[in-house]
Amino acid sequence: MSKSTRRRFFEESMIAAAAAAGVATASRPQRLLAQDAKADAPNDRIRHAVLGCRIRGRVHAAQFGRQEGVEIAYVCDPDRTLAEELADTVEKDQGRRPKAVQDLRVVNDDPSVDTVSIATPNHWHALAAIWAMQAGKDVYVEKPVSHTVSEGRRMVQVAEETGRICQAGTQNRSSGALAAAAEYIRDGKLGDVTFARTIIYGQRGSIGPRGTYELPAHVDYNLFLGPAAYEPLTRPRLHYDWHWDWNTGNGELGNNNIHYVDICRWLMDLTGLGNSVLSLGGRLGYEDAGETPNTQMVVHSFPSSTIIQEVRGLKTDPFSTKFQAGSIVHGSEGFIAGSSLFDLDGNLVQTFEGPSVNHFANFIQAVRSGRRDELKADILEGHLSSALCHVGNFSYRLGKKLPPQEIASKLETYALHDEVLRTFERMVDHLRDNEVNLEQTPLTAGPLLSIDSDQERFTDSSEANSLLTREGRSPFVVPGIQNV
Structure with a gap:
């Protein structure tokens, strides 16, 4: 042979x-000050936004909606029909209807939003993540995390500059x-x-x-x-x-x-x-x-x-x-x-x-602790x-x-x-x-x-x-x- x-x-x-x-085998964006940590502490509520409402966005909404203390506050998609459909689903699941918007900048402008997950087409991944981190929000971003090499490196830099948590959606790392x-x-x-x-x-x-x-x-x-x-x-x-x-x-x-x-x-x-x-x-x-x-x-x-x-x-x-x-x-x-x-x-x-751990839960854990080293798939590895x-x-x-x-x-x-x-x-x-x-x-x-x-x-x-x-x-x- x-x-x-x-x-x-x-x-x-x-x-x-x-x-x-x-x-048979498979730091929050708006860190709570001491005076803010009242009845909800230590599991303070995280208000989350899902960007992109098709296949992966639906998974994001379901997975983050299951995490204790996480509320889906926004769903966003340029396709208005997709956004409204996912809002309907989330409302049935969590008993509260999230806001359905077409422009992700509306989400970034809302200081009550703590975290965002990005399930948009690839060409939006980097900019959506960077804008969100610069707006003080922690980010979960699907693979590939970028559309070009320089975009990916810039995401790593912004995570370091802002101190934000940024998890890549390469879930095999969990x-x-x-x-x-x-x-x-x-x-x-x-x-x-x-x-x-x-x-x-x-x-x-x-x-x-x-x-x-x-x-x-x-x-x-x-x-x-x-x-x-x-x-x-x-x-x-x-x-x-x-x-x-x-x-x-x-x-x-x-x-x-x-x-x-x-x-x-x-x-x-x-x-x-x-x-x-x-x-x-x-x-x-x-x-x-x-x-x-x-x-x-x-x-x-x-x-x-x-x-x-x-x-x-x-x-x-x-x-x-x-x-x-x-x-x-x-x-x-x-x-x-x-x-x-x-x-x-x-x-x-x-x-x-x-x-194994749930990749979405791992992100929320790191958001609550503010420790980037707890992430299974830090943005650098995704890049x-x-x-x-x-x-x-x-x-x-x-x-x-x-x-x-x-x-x-x-x-x-x-x-x-x-x-x-x-x-x-x-x-x-x-x-x-x-x-x-x-x-x-x-x-x-x-x-x-x-x-x-x-x-x-x-x-x-x-x-x-x-x-x-x-x-x-x-x-x-x-x-x-x-x-x-």
């Missing part, structure tokens, strides 16, 4: 076993099983850890033809776009499909893969953005209004390790027979897939266990994991369309992990299985970009550096951000 075949056999075996074994796995690696029991991969295999169809579409009358489109460029609606569906538009979204990397690259960073104890990044892929198999790739691989090279992120959006066999998405961390003494440990022969050794997704997309966006043989030849000239070329070859096979003609619709090969991790900028590409930030659209401008 070849080394490549042997590695894939081990990965598939351990993931399948992990899937089976893992089934998993006790993964915490135990991270400790196992830190104790050196997995040996030398030099390689990891993330896997998002999930079929997504066309979002419809590109065109100019009528805006819903109940949506304030100016507020929906906020800091994004003012562009007409070019897709049939306004909501959710913003993920596949560079103006508002970050593709599948920012939508789902960020969860798994964050786990890899955590388990491997990686900081910074690595030494280099390379991305390959394309939006293939159909033509539609989307811009982001539906097939993509990203290679992050760190001083002594490599992470490969992999996305498949066309019909595909799962990575193994029982597992379709997740993270795999390789060490010289074994492998960790999900929260399970395997030996070098692919035999299940153990499934990690440990006490770094989000930034890895961003730099991967930058390489892709600067790429050129090339036939597979030319891309393979380029990869062979780079000093990259031996799994890079193998992953690319599997990508090509997958596309051909979907009858994608790579001569007529070629893949995009991004440049290998060198990174100064300390400065969070590229050393060899002014074009890539220009993507690190973007000019805001007045008045929706991130305050204090530095052009790079």
Whole structure:
């Protein structure tokens, strides 16, 4: 059995076993002065606002509404219908109707609001969080925490400047099983850890033809776009499909893969953005209004390790027979897939266990104590994991369309992990299985970009550096951000 075949056999075996074994396992903004801590102390009431009222916003309202001493005081969405619908739901749950507004600045202007959670489209995350922190409110913000690298760094700075609590919505950080796995690696029991991969295999169809579409009358489109460029609606569906538009979204990397690259960073104890990044892929198999790739691989090279992120959006066999998405961390003494440990022969050794906490409750706990170090997913960690997704997309966006043989030849000239070329070859096979003609619709090969991790900028590409930030659209401008 070849080394490549042997590695894939081990990965598939351990993931399948992990899937089976893992089934049984899953300072307040207005700090109270002493004279204010009366009948409600120490569990004083927190008045909370939910920004963004669709899928994740509904989860936020339900989760924060269940926390003792938390009142949902506002729900906010540029889509008036969504805001009113969520207000109806909250009223049934808590017995009081929150205010339903379209403009999040109304929330920031209300000094009685203590905390906000942000479940808006990605392009709003950073500005909404920064404005809220500067208004004296603590913040829970969904992943990816930013739309660009410089926005994420500015969020970290504002949290430090204001002393606000800011939790990233990378909830796997609250998993006790993964915490135990991270400790196992830190104790050196997995040996030398030099390689990891993330896997998002999930079929997504066309979002419809590109065109100019009528805006819903109940949506304030100016507020929906906020800091994004003012562009007409070019897709049939306004909501959710913003993920596949560079103006508002970050593709599948920012939508789902960020969860798994964050786990890899955590388990491997990686900081910074690595030494280099390379991305390959394309939006293939159909033509539609989307811009982001539906097939993509990203290679992050760190001083002594490599992470490969992999996305498949066309019909595909799962990575193994029982597992379709997740993270795999390789060490010289074994492998960790999900929260399970395997030996070098692919035999299940153990499934990690440990006490998990509710990620939303963890945020409220830190808000009450005013201790940022109690957060399971501080904004700094959210920023770094989000930034890895961003730099991967930058390489892709600067790429050129090339036939597979030319891309393979380029990869062979780079000093990259031996799994890079193998992953690319599997990508090509997958596309051909979907009858994608790579001569007529070629893949995009991004440049290998060198990174100064300390400065969070590229050393060899002014074009890539220009993507690190973007000019805001007045008045929706991130305050204090530095052009790079």
